[in-house]
Amino acid sequence: MSEPTYKAGKQPHANEYRLIFRNIDREGWDTSIDTYLNEGGYGELKKALGMEPGQVTNEVKASGLRGRGGAGFPTGVKWTFIPPNNTKPVYLICNADESEPGTFKDRYILHQDPHQLLEGLIIACFAVGAHLAYIYIREEFPEAAQIVEKAISEAKAKGFLGKDIQGSGFDLEVYVHRGAGAYICGEETGLIESLEGKRPYPRIKPPYFPAAMGLYMCPTIVNNVETLCHVKHIVKMGGEEYAKLGTPRNTGTRILCVSGDVRKPGYFEVEVGKITMGQLINDMCGGLKEGRKIKAVIPGGSSAKVLRGDEKYTIGKGDDAKELSLLEIPMDFDTLMACGSMAGSGGVIVIDDSRSISWVLNNINNFYAHESCGQCTPCREGSLWMKKISDRIVAGTASPEDVDTLDSVARNIDGRTICAFGEACSWPTESFVAKFRDELTADTKADLSGTLLNPESKLAAAHLKSQQEAQKTEAKPVAV
Ligand SMILES: Cc1cc2nc3c(=O)[nH]c(=O)nc-3n(C[C@H](O)[C@H](O)[C@H](O)COP(=O)(O)O)c2cc1C
Ligand code: SF4
Numbered sequence: 067m068s069e070p071t072y073k074a075g076k077q078p079h080a081n082e083y084r085l086i087f088r089n090i091d092r093e094g095w096d097t098s099i100d101t102y103l104n105e106g107g108y109g110e111l112k113k114a115l116g117m118e119p120g121q122v123t124n125e126v127k128a129s130g131l132r133g134r135g136g137a138g139f140p141t142g143v144k145w146t147f148i149p150p151n152n153t154k155p156v157y158l159i160c161n162a163d164e165s166e167p168g169t170f171k172d173r174y175i176l177h178q179d180p181h182q183l184l185e186g187l188i189i190a191c192f193a194v195g196a197h198l199a200y201i202y203i204r205e206e207f208p209e210a211a212q213i214v215e216k217a218i219s220e221a222k223a224k225g226f227l228g229k230d231i232q233g234s235g236f237d238l239e240v241y242v243h244r245g246a247g248a249y250i251c252g253e254e255t256g257l258i259e260s261l262e263g264k265r266p267y268p269r270i271k272p273p274y275f276p277a278a279m280g281l282y283m284c285p286t287i288v289n290n291v292e293t294l295c296h297v298k299h300i301v302k303m304g305g306e307e308y309a310k311l312g313t314p315r316n317t318g319t320r321i322l323c324v325s326g327d328v329r330k331p332g333y334f335e336v337e338v339g340k341i342t343m344g345q346l347i348n349d350m351c352g353g354l355k356e357g358r359k360i361k362a363v364i365p366g367g368s369s370a371k372v373l374r375g376d377e378k379y380t381i382g383k384g385d386d387a388k389e390l391s392l393l394e395i396p397m398d399f400d401t402l403m404a405c406g407s408m409a410g411s412g413g414v415i416v417i418d419d420s421r422s423i424s425w426v427l428n429n430i431n432n433f434y435a436h437e438s439c440g441q442c443t444p445c446r447e448g449s450l451w452m453k454k455i456s457d458r459i460v461a462g463t464a465s466p467e468d469v470d471t472l473d474s475v476a477r478n479i480d481g482r483t484i485c486a487f488g489e490a491c492s493w494p495t496e497s498f499v500a501k502f503r504d505e506l507t508a509d510t511k512a513d514l515s516g517t518l519l520n521p522e523s524k525l526a527a528a529h530l531k532s533q534q535e536a537q538k539t540e541a542k543p544v545a546v
Pocket of ligand 2: 440487
């Protein structure tokens with residue numbers, strides 16, 4: 067394997083550790099199978115096919131790999147959830163829906179290194195005993211779907227897919243399925259419904275955990291694109307060796323996508339927990355714009371709870387407890403959770419002091435109100451109410467009590483819905499109100515207090531008129 071060189075302006079930062087993104091923006095690299103094979107491609111598949119499937123799963127367990135799609139669930143453990151006495155077919159689905167705002171890593175893999183994904187996916191199928199796999203690709207990635215389809219036919223022509231792969235006796239077919247163009251298609255049970263040709267209405271868990279009752283009610287493993295790519299490297303390095311990357315319980319590398327108010331936004335692959343928020347923002351992303359201060363960071367995609375720039379975060383317990391500033395937080399699953407947020411999908415959104423918090427929250431609420439699938443009343447109605455209340459705050463037509471109402475609506479969604487979209491849409495509001503109540507309240511008008519309770523007042527009449535105008539453009543008319 068040759069040492070990669072990268073295109074002008076695309077060189078990795080010195081703090082990066084390129085495992086999954088080794089070939090991204092690489093000089094002389096293309097998506098053909100010949101290029102991939104020249105670099106030792108499919109070597110790990112051959113190695114895995116010489117092992118027992120259970121051994122591969124054990125290596126993945128030993129690696130400590132946690133899913134990169136959002137929840138950070140241990141991948142090897144998930145694979146063992148297929149019922150031991152199962153007699154039904156097992157399916158594997160690669161989740162390439164990548165729809166969480168602030169996240170833009172999987173698309174680079176699909177566009178520039180599809181064989182890496184296929185190799186990881188085939189090994190994963192071998193480990194879990196799946197003979198049919200789907201790559202569910204976001205509707206808005208038409209080019210990615212074409213590239214992956216071409217890679218599948220190349221892999222088949224070379225005997226890495228199809229019947230009796232490389233003489234191992236293992237058969238596997240892989241199909242690309244184009245997504246249905248909604249955020250909720252990324253939620254694994256909504257995705258499965260969509261793949262079955264239905265509306266992507268998420269299923270309730272329990273009982274519909276995909277590993278037991280997934281696609282066509284058969285055991286189904288759903289893994290993210292980046293997660294599946296790691297499998298190939300785990301087979302190459304061995305689980306224990308892989309686990310030396312990153313930090314204990316937060317092993318390996320992960321791709322962080324940085325957007326918002328930094329000089330050099332982009333993607334960065336780092337060892338998990340080995341760099342801090344400050345290193346990421348100031349060293350790797352060139353810091354903030356001239357004269358700006360950090361106001362807040364959303365560390366794991368727009369559904370992650372916001373962290374304030376000037377707050378102190380206590381992690382650890384007892385004698386091990388320590389206080390960290392925002393910029394001192396290591397970027398790993400457990401620390402971000404201890405700080406009250408999550409590593410989520412790896413989408414880091416930086417907000418500087420030029421931004422109106424009301425505007426940022428309203429932007430997020432607009433997204434979630436649009437994307438609720440509508441199955442559960444708290445989410446369907448509540449996500450729209452949160453949008454409408456934050457619309458009012460931004461427009462300067464909200465009363466101070468509206469901030470409490472906003473918080474109360476969010477807290478009545480969280481934990482009361484079929485799928486985790488309920489948390490995804492309510493956590494931004496809950497955390498923005500908790501951390502920026504003063505600023506949100508400052509954007510309301512004290513003289514509008516009680517107007518909603520007094521429909522006779524002139525202010526209330528004007529207010530209601532503006533609401534009615536806004537509602538004309540809404541698909542789901544709901545009075546708040
Ligand atoms: C509302 C919602 C949207 C989601 N969108 C995505 C997505 O776009 N891509 C993804 O990989 N996982 C997404 N997930 C997580 C998946 O449900 C699932 O946990 C993940 O694909 C499992 O893969 P992993 O274990 O490799 O992380 C979403 C979850 C929720 C609740
Ligand atoms: S929580 Fe929201 S997105 Fe999830 S099933 Fe209920 S209505 Fe649909």
